[in-house]
Amino acid sequence: xxxxxxxLIITQRQLRLxxxxxxxxxxxxxxxxxxxxxxxxxxxxxxxxxxxxxYVQLLMPGIFVxxxxxxxxxxxxxxxxxxxxxxxxxxxxxxxxQSALVIGRTLGDSLLNIVVLTVMGIAGYxxxxxxxxxxxxxxxxxxxxxxxxxxxxWVGALVGLSASDARVVxxxxxxxxxxxxxxxxxxxxxxxxxxxxxxxxxxNPVSTMVAACRELFGLKNQFGATAGSFPSEHPLTTSLxxxxxxxxxxxxxxxxxxxxASN
Amino acid sequence: MKSIIxxxxxxxxxxxxxxxxxxxxxxxxxxxxLGVLGxxxxxxxTTVRILSTLLRPDSGRxxxxxxxVIKNPEKVREVIGLSGQYAAVDEILTGYDNLxxxxxxxxxxxxxxxxxxxxxxxRFSLTEAAKRPIKTYSGGMRRRLDLAASLxxxxxxxxxxxxxxxxxxxxxxxxxxxxxxxxxxxxTLLLTTQYLEEADQLADEIAVIDTGKxxxxxxxxxxxxxxxxxxxxxVVDASNIPKTVEIVSTVSGNKASLDEGIRxxxxxxxxxxxxxxxVLKALDxxxxxxLDVGLKRPSLDDVFLSLTGHAAEVKEEAK
Numbered sequence: 288x289x290x291x292x293x294x295l296i297i298t299q300r301q302l303r304l305x306x307x308x309x310x311x312x313x314x315x316x317x318x319x320x321x322x323x324x325x326x327x328x329x330x331x332x333x334x335x336x337x338x339x340x341x342y343v344q345l346l347m348p349g350i351f352v353x354x355x356x357x358x359x360x361x362x363x364x365x366x367x368x369x370x371x372x373x374x375x376x377x378x379x380x381x382x383x384x385q386s387a388l389v390i391g392r393t394l395g396d397s398l399l400n401i402v403v404l405t406v407m408g409i410a411g412y413x414x415x416x417x418x419x420x421x422x423x424x425x426x427x428x429x430x431x432x433x434x435x436x437x438x439x440x441w442v443g444a445l446v447g448l449s450a451s452d453a454r455v456v457x458x459x460x461x462x463x464x465x466x467x468x469x470x471x472x473x474x475x476x477x478x479x480x481x482x483x484x485x486x487x488x489x490x491n492p493v494s495t496m497v498a499a500c501r502e503l504f505g506l507k508n509q510f511g512a513t514a515g516s517f518p519s520e521h522p523l524t525t526s527l528x529x530x531x532x533x534x535x536x537x538x539x540x541x542x543x544x545x546x547x548a549s550n
Numbered sequence: 551m552k553s554i555i556x557x558x559x560x561x562x563x564x565x566x567x568x569x570x571x572x573x574x575x576x577x578x579x580x581x582x583x584l585g586v587l588g589x590x591x592x593x594x595x596t597t598v599r600i601l602s603t604l605l606r607p608d609s610g611r612x613x614x615x616x617x618x619v620i621k622n623p624e625k626v627r628e629v630i631g632l633s634g635q636y637a638a639v640d641e642i643l644t645g646y647d648n649l650x651x652x653x654x655x656x657x658x659x660x661x662x663x664x665x666x667x668x669x670x671x672x673r674f675s676l677t678e679a680a681k682r683p684i685k686t687y688s689g690g691m692r693r694r695l696d697l698a699a700s701l702x703x704x705x706x707x708x709x710x711x712x713x714x715x716x717x718x719x720x721x722x723x724x725x726x727x728x729x730x731x732x733x734x735x736x737x738t739l740l741l742t743t744q745y746l747e748e749a750d751q752l753a754d755e756i757a758v759i760d761t762g763k764x765x766x767x768x769x770x771x772x773x774x775x776x777x778x779x780x781x782x783x784x785v786v787d788a789s790n791i792p793k794t795v796e797i798v799s800t801v802s803g804n805k806a807s808l809d810e811g812i813r814x815x816x817x818x819x820x821x822x823x824x825x826x827x828x829v830l831k832a833l834d835x836x837x838x839x840x841l842d843v844g845l846k847r848p849s850l851d852d853v854f855l856s857l858t859g860h861a862a863e864v865k866e867e868a869k
Contacts, residue, residue: 292657296654303643304640372636377634377639380603380632387655
């Protein structure tokens with residue numbers, strides 16, 4: 288099928304770009320590794336988790352989710368850059384599948400996530416992270432993370448294709464993702480937040496993802512504030528629903544935006 | 551047979567406030583070159599984008615190779631090549647990588663894509679730079695590579711949107727040479743440009759557009775006749791002005807005009823370098839040594855001035 292082949296060629300292009308500019312790969316792994324070390328040693332000593340293995344066990348799922356959430360910014364700025372340089376016009380004037388470029392880009396960004404998560408996992412292990420959920424569950428956890436990154440990549444695609452200026456895209460994406468990752472259970476218990484924020488944090492997809500990963504990595508998720516609510520009881524199901532909903536909304540919107548780019 | 555036909559194309563932006571195309575009509579005979587000449591914002595890029603399926607017009611019809619661009623854009627994409635104002639190639643990848651990737655996207659298969667990439671690199675004198683990232687290329691090399699990318703499947707119909715804008719004189723000359731080669735190969739070409747000289751060099755026919763409409767159309771010679779051809783310009787010392795005005799008027803057959811501020815005497819001439827020679831001879835025998843003397847060819851501004859009565863207004867190019 289030619290649409291499939293076109294997509295593969297675009298994905299290959301993404302990967303070739305990575306090998307040509309190794310800095311991209313290096314910096315996109317250095318930042319999360321840095322976060323692992325900072326949070327582990329700055330907060331780890333003062334946050335009493337009451338869990339065996341200490342703060343790092345709770346921290347790692349949080350940092351994993353935060354890192355894949357930043358896929359949004361990566362896809363957005365990549366596509367905005369392609370728009371600015373006229374590459375999107377070139378691709379759109381070719382007799383190829385009109386969705387190949389965007390699908391290829393989101394797939395390529397997800398492949399990058401595999402590398403980044405691997406490096407982070409190793410860094411986590413070095414500083415004491417020991418998932419205990421069993422190999423199958425841990426693998427499922429990583430699959431969940433990749434899937435979450437892929438869903439957010441489509442949000443980024445819409446942002447990137449809608450942007451009037453490539454420089455704005457990076458800032459906008461961070462303004463969206465930063466509060467989302469911090470107004471959650473990722474780094475600290477939500478119980479310390481004002482009541483209204485606790486509700487927000489609890490339903491925040493970042494929180495449900497973090498809770499889901501903690502569960503799969505063999506931890507009891509103790510950061511859910513209002514116990515008994517649906518997302519805190521069923522983090523895996525809630526996360527899955529979120530991802531499907533995000534993709535159901537943003538894939539068609541992004542593809543339509545691409546076809547009408549510049550109209 | 552007409553390879554490209556556009557009828558009554560209308561495109562507005564900002565909810566109808568900006569009329570980029572205002573019932574534009576044009577057509578290009580198979581195997582010929584049409585130069586679309588106009589200032590920024592006249593609607594050149596919008597026209598190219600509609601004909602190359604990137605943009606849908608608000609109303610009007612257009613066919614390329616007999617195929618409707620609105621109803622069958624995917625069929626049109628199979629027969630056209632497009633090279634835009636920006637070199638649309640991946641900066642980080644090498645020239646070779648770019649061409650192979652586009653070849654694969656045209657479904658040539660890896661082997662044929664590689665062969666075609668090498669052939670095009672050779673033809674556009676880029677073989678030496680083939681394995682270098684594009685970001686190390688000069689402006690002219692980028693444009694040549696971009697053009698090469700649009701020629702991968704040997705399209706019969708080619709759109710070039712301002713192919714030399716931003717290039718230095720040498721880059722422009724090289725680009726012209728490449729385009730002239732292509733035209734010899736029988737391709738139908740629609741080329742937009744802001745330079746009369748470029749349209750003159752490359753196009754069989756020129757369509758002048760202003761505010762989204764074609765305001766004049768014809769061969770380069772016919773347009774120039776309409777504009778009034780070349781002007782002879784002589785700059786002399788203040789004391790020699792009256793005598794020089796007399797000499798230039800005699801040679802030109804028209805009354806010479808004088809710009810006192812810069813002491814320049816000028817008049818339209820139809821005999822080109824012959825007139826230049828005669829004026830120099832006459833000045834010499836009158837013992838006048840001109841400070842500067844030359845023939846000025848009509849510019850886009852001159853064309854606009856004579857066709858529209860106003861200078862070429864530069865507006866923000868509508869995207």
